[in-house]
Amino acid sequence: EKSERTERIEAALSELGDDVVILGHNYQRREIVEHADFVGDSYQLSKEAAEADAEYVIFGGVTFMAESADIITDDDQTVILPSMEASCPMAGMAEALQVDAAWAEITDAAPDEEIIPITYMNSYADLKAFCASQGGLVCTSSNAHRAFEYAFEKGDKVLFLPDKHLGENTAYRLGMEDAIAKWDPWDPEGKDADEVAESDIILWDGYCQVHERFRVEHIDDIRTEHPDANVVVHPECRREVVEAADVVGSTATICETVENADPGEQWAIGTEIHLTNHLQRWHPEVEVLPLCGDACMDCNAMRQIDPNYLTWVLEELVEGRERNVIEVAPEEKELAEVALDRMLEI
Ligand code: 13P
Ligand code: SF4
Secondary structure (H helix, E strand, O other): OOOHHHHHHHHHHHHHHHHEEEEEEOOOOHHHHOOOOEEEOHHHHHHHHHHOOOOEEEEEOOHHHHHHHHHHOOOOOEEEOOOOOOOOOOHHHOOHHHHHHHHHHHHHHOOOOOEEEEEEOOOOHHHHHHHHHOOOEEEOOOOHHHHHHHHHHHOOEEEEEOEHHHHHHHHHHOOOHHHEEEEOOOOHHHEOHHHHHHOOEEEEOEOOOOHHHOOHHHHHHHHHHOOOOEEEEOOOOOHHHHHHOOEEOOHHHHHHHHHOOOOOOEEEEEOOHHHHHHHHHHOOOOEEEEOOOOOOOOOHHHHOOOHHHHHHHHHHHHOOOOOOEOOOOHHHHHHHHHHHHHHHHO
8 A cells, every 4th residue: 555655656746747866876765766766776767867857856865966967957847856965975075165175186196197087976066176176087887997007098197086995996907006196185194295106006095984884704604604695796895795796886887787687686785875775676686795794784864865855845845836946057067078078089
């Protein structure tokens, strides 16, 4: 039987018809994902946003994703985020002002070389704009290696922000693990100009507080308890966790891995718990295990998108009121779009 809330959401959606499209990230709660027109990883959602015709794009995700949707959609389309509290902590770890200051130090350390900044999608629009202004671009976890290749065709070094783990895992994927320097903007000892001068890849010291909690011991435990289990993890996990896993990839890759598994196979999933739960529901023929047992790997930014807020923004739209509109400042929008377009082209 349908809940009253589901009925209200459905009623609002049928009233709004083609005016509205709902995009949902793989980490969203079940009640959001069930109402989404499209569910996917950050890259797929940015492509869906670019192709959307609806007047309103309701984003089930976090602020930086909704910002990117606003940048990519046409000016007469409006992006709505059901909760303004849904901010990814990692995106806050590289603020444009702080990066600007660090950029002066980093470029001073290697004055004769061209450094290309790449920012992970998990960043705010002003940082995306900064990267474009220096010849750089955006990437997601599904195309970071290609963004690095693009950057090395144009320049000599890469500054990667904000996620040091995705950066390190990408360097390994490209066989460049010996060329890494770390840049910790919060620690005077954590930034070494000589190291920058000698390295090809400079990693900003950001991280995801959900994925950093996975440890190699979790993989050891799974392999002891389920000797036939395979392990798939997200590249925001620590290097040693990625090394101990069988497969690494974006949330879309994690979905495909389980989708393509044979019935009866066991897969332990090293990512946000809502996706693990969805995969258990979507693929009951596969034995889907959370990598970290009962220690809930829950992203509290994603969890801010409560189905009651979805109901509210939809019902307000029916009444002609736009709530929680995400609008990137025009002066940042143009350059941030360049950074996103470069990604969509590679
Ligand atoms: P994906 O690009 O793999 O969907 O990841 C986004 C994210 O926030 C992971 O923590
Ligand atoms: Fe940000 Fe991590 Fe949550 Fe992804 S899982 S939105 S990176 S805090």
